[in-house]
Amino acid sequence: MKEATFSVYITRGIVQFAAAKYGIDGDRLCQDVGIDPSLLKMPDQQIPGTLHSALWQEVVKRTDANFALHLGEAFNLATFGIVGYVLVNCQTYREVLEKLSRYTRLFSQGAYIHFSVADGFVFCDCDIVEDVKNYLLEQPRYAIESTFASLLTATPVLTGKPLLLQAVWFKYPRPDDISEYERIFATGLHFSMPTNRIIFDANCLNWSILSANPHLLTVFEQHAQTMLEAMNREDDYTRKVVQEIIKQLKGNLPPIEAVARNLAISVRQLQRELQAEGTSYQQLLDQTRKELALRYLQSPHTPIYDVAFLLGFSEPSAFHRAFKRWTGQTPKAYRALSG
Structure with a gap:
């Protein structure tokens, strides 16, 4: 059975908080649980749930049972990667929850977030994925605690207002000591419930996001959507290479050597793996640039020369030639038709 994986953004957050708050040696902590410390420098990578x-078990043993709650209190959207960039540029809190639900899989394949509205309240659930090998089925507490506490921490940063909580449900049994839960959530706490859920006033959905920027939201969401599509592809190395290209394609073309290094594989072996999957690095680079170009050009506010730069073209004329080769149209003509 396939195993659920999780973003190194989460791993890094746990390790860095343990080091900053409790003085734990982060490298030693990683080594003791079998994680290569160098992975923390590659936060877009995924690691197995095991x-x-x-x-989680080791860091709680070395700190305290409420480590995950305290981690959530210290949550910073700036450390959340592309999903964080998407959220801070939404226009309303409803849109924040919609984007969070859509892109949860970029940082966790073991849980998903969704929400509904009824009788003046929002029911925001964090459900565990059951059709994969998933440690959260047996050990959900810390991930759920940190997720819910993080949402409470992020809301005032995004909106300038605290979330108007009505109740918090946890699917797992009541811990012996819930004093920290009571301090942080300050509302009705319920354990051994049918699902993990936060319930709050539906008026919160209309709150404006202080840092909203529709133009940047379009750019970052296009990036996130491309990453999500790459993650959904079945061919393992094709998916990984496309993800690396997207991460590294920021004004310069990523060489295959840099991609292979981040995937901890030799260039020759990577070429063989891609050949076995019926593709090549150059084909994936070309296709990824094309897909990103089509997405970026759908935003009328992004200048064509900025799109050319983002995709690693030395000058707009080179981008024009490539785009015409891809689509038979100029970027300007494509934008006019898609608009």
Whole structure:
């Protein structure tokens, strides 16, 4: 059975908070649970849930049972990667929850977030994925605690207002000591419930996001959507290479050597793996640039020369030639038709 994986953004957050708050040696902590410390420098990578389970258990053993709650209190959207960039540029809190639900899979394949509205309240659920090998089925507490506490921490940053909580549900049994839960959530706490859920006033959905920027939202969401589509592809190395290209394609073309290094594989072996999957690095680079170009050009506010730069073209004329080769149209003509 396939195992659920989790973003190194989560791993890094746990390790860095343990080091900053409790003085734990982060490298030693990683090594003790079987995680290569160098992975923390590659936060868009995914690691198996078994390693996350071992990390949670070890860090709680070395700190306290409420480590995950305290981690959530210290949550910073700036450390959340592309999903964080998407959220801070939404226009309303409803849109924040919609984007969070859509892109949860970029940082967790073991849980998904969704919400509904009824009788003046929002029911925001965090459900565990059951059709994969998933440590959260047996050990959900720390991930759920940190997720819910993070949402409470992020809301005032995004909106300038605290979330108007009505109740918080946890699917797992009541811990012996819930004083920290009571301090942080300050509302009705319920354990051994049918699902993990936060309930709050539906008026919160209309709150404006202080840092909203529709132009940047379009750019970052196009990036996130491309990453999500790459993650959904079945061919393992094709998916990984496309993800690396997207991450590294910021004004310069990523060489295959840099991609291979981040995937901890030799260039020759990577070429063989891609050949076995019926593709090549150059084909994936070309296709990824094309897909990103089509997405970027759908935003009328992004200048064509900025699109050319983002995709690693040395000058707009080179981008024009490539785009015409891809589509038979100029970027300007494509934008006019798609608008």
